[in-house]
Amino acid sequence: MPERYASVLDEPAFSPDALSFFGWYELDKRQWNWIAPESTGFYAFPDLLNTSLSRLLISPSADLYNTWAEEYYDLDFDLKSVTHIFRFLPLAKNTIDILNPDLGLSDIEGDADEIGYPIVDKS
Structure with missing residues (x-):
């Protein structure tokens, strides 16, 4: 070094x-x-x-994150939903359902509020 x-x-x-x-x-x-x-x-x-992680850190994009996450977690992710998150678009129930069907808006509301991530409808 x-x-x-x-x-x-x-x-x-x-x-x-x-x-x-x-x-x-x-x-x-x-x-x-x-x-x-x-x-x-x-x-x-x-x-x-x-490596996909270094490319992601140097030039972050939804495509690169999706590639890294699929390799790291050994899961398939919906690129359209990942792109939605990368664009910082408000979260809606359908996006959460696609990314993790075991979670609902109420499960992620606290985390989203903590980092200032918008949610479409908190009711």
Whole structure:
């Protein structure tokens, strides 16, 4: 890890022990650099750009999130509903039913309010 970023490892807001990878962009070289933790330190991870998670973090989109979520959770998700969420459109019962039929508006209302996500009808 470059010395100029080493202080990140001591930052209380982060958890280096739970770090999946660390990436930085070098503007002058126009390239991303990646390292991932290993028990003895860090090692270079040049192919990280080929993972769905890194692509999602660098250029978030509904398509990339859907790809990552399907791989991570081993489930199929409705891209139209995921796009609805990415556009920050108000949640309606039908969107929740598609994404998780076990939940209703009342189940997610508190979480949505906490993050300021709009809900179509709270009644």
